[in-house]
Amino acid sequence: MMDRIERIEAFPIQYPDPNDFNTIRRTVLVRIETDHGVVGWGECIAMWPEACKAVALVIEQGLLPILKGEPAGEIEANWVKMRRHVWWYGEGGIASLAISGIDVALWDIAGKVAGKPLYALLGGLKHERLLANASSHVNKKGEAACVAEVEGFFAAGFRSCKLGFAKKGESNIGGDPDTDVSFIRALRKTLGDEASILVDIGNGVRWNVETAISVANRMYDLGIGWYEEPLYVTDDAGYAELRANTKVRIASGEREFTEAGYRRQMEFVRAIDVYGVDPARVEGVTGFRRVDALATQYGKAVNAHAWSTAITTAASLHLSLASPNTEIFEYKPFPVVVQDELVAEKLWHKDGWAYPLHGPGLGIEVQEAVVKRLAMA
Incomplete structure (x- = not known):
């Protein structure tokens, strides 16, 4: 029935x-x-x-x-x-x-x-697993403490990190470009050449285009995987200039809401390589799939935003594993009630990899x- x-x-x-x-x-x-x-x-x-x-x-x-x-x-x-x-x-x-x-x-x-499982309704798995990424804010006091925290993520099994700058806390990362580059240099020295380091400059930073280009090129030399939102997201001319003056991959998109917004970026701005897409913002699984289809058409990478509750984590995990355009999967590397207690079984990586959920639907049991x-x- x-x-x-x-x-x-x-x-x-x-x-x-x-x-x-x-x-x-x-x-x-x-x-x-x-x-x-x-x-x-x-x-x-x-x-x-x-x-x-x-x-x-x-x-x-x-x-x-x-x-x-x-x-x-x-x-x-x-x-x-x-x-x-x-x-x-x-x-x-x-x-x-x-x-x-x-x-x-x-x-x-x-x-x-x-x-x-949801991934089966989306056409099946395109990946058996994805690199588990520790997605965190850099907010401890002093460069050494910030480096040590990220080093701890890798010691705990993560194979990638995404680091948000200029967040609440005790760190001055995001406050001065030279300090930011110094932090990535120290982190690269500590983690080695193979560690995946993704940089999320973020909303708390207010750089002009010249500064964004300078930092991009210095961080590119340190082997970062991508460089996320160093300019305000609607600064189309600034992103076009940045794209023309750096080889580093540029990421953006998590603040878009609709397929039309992403289409405008891909068809007209043409500056972004990796698009953040959040199913809890972009009109759901249906909206995400439409953006993912655009990414396939234009040869772009997609990163499912999952930095909230386990409900979005589950939806993003299914969508990521069913997409041909994804590379990593983000987890919060800290205990938090909406991940640890909201569902019967916490969603977590295994040996540094994100694997599918095989239960029906999202594959989670929400604790009402x-x-x-x-x-x-």
Whole structure:
């Protein structure tokens, strides 16, 4: 019998993040239940309290009324219906976040109904495994402490690291270009030539194009794997100039919301080599697949953003292993409740590799008591 959407619930939650000295992070979890009792989970990475509340309102007052009673398995039709509903306020932003959570949950349901893991619904595995990447913020006091922390990730089995600069904490990494290059030089000396080092300059840094080019070329000589968002993401002219003056691979994209945004980057800006794509932001699994198809068409690499709860980690892992364009898979290398307690079994690497989840749907069992405990006030 066909499963139909019976209820959709949005749960804004908050939790302390130890990677940022227990800064409070927020997100919205989505629970969908069919008329036959099948439950799927998704996530909308809204992050700010007002954005989380707005996403929950769009889901419960805007999208639930148009989806209630619809066939849960008609995912594409439901995705199109949501996008058409939000046409006036929704090419990106809050509406895209809301669509993302619902779409991921519907794919979770589809896998459970079929008795298949999500990757099987996406055409099967393109990789048997991916390099496990420790994705962290560089925020300890002094270069030596920052190097030692990353060295510890590799000692714990990781085979790659992605390092965010200018984050909350005690480090001055991201505050001075020479200091940043010195840190990567010291890290390369400690880890050796074969270690994969990816640099995420990030939103906290405000460089001009000349500085971005200078740092790019110095870090290229130190063998970094890519150089992420050294300029504000909409500085198209700056990225074009950077692309023309460095050989290092440039990464960006995790702040895009839609297929159209990525298409504009690939067709017109033509500066980015590695695109960050977040299923909890880019209108779900369906949106991610569309961006991934563009990446295949234009010969670009894709990196699934997974830096939130285990729900997004699971969706991103399935999508990454089912994509021909991925190279690594990111994990948070610190204990955090939304990874360790939110699901029955923590998603983690094995000997430095990310392997598939073989359970139906997302392959996770969400602990609803933990969802309630983390509810945002």
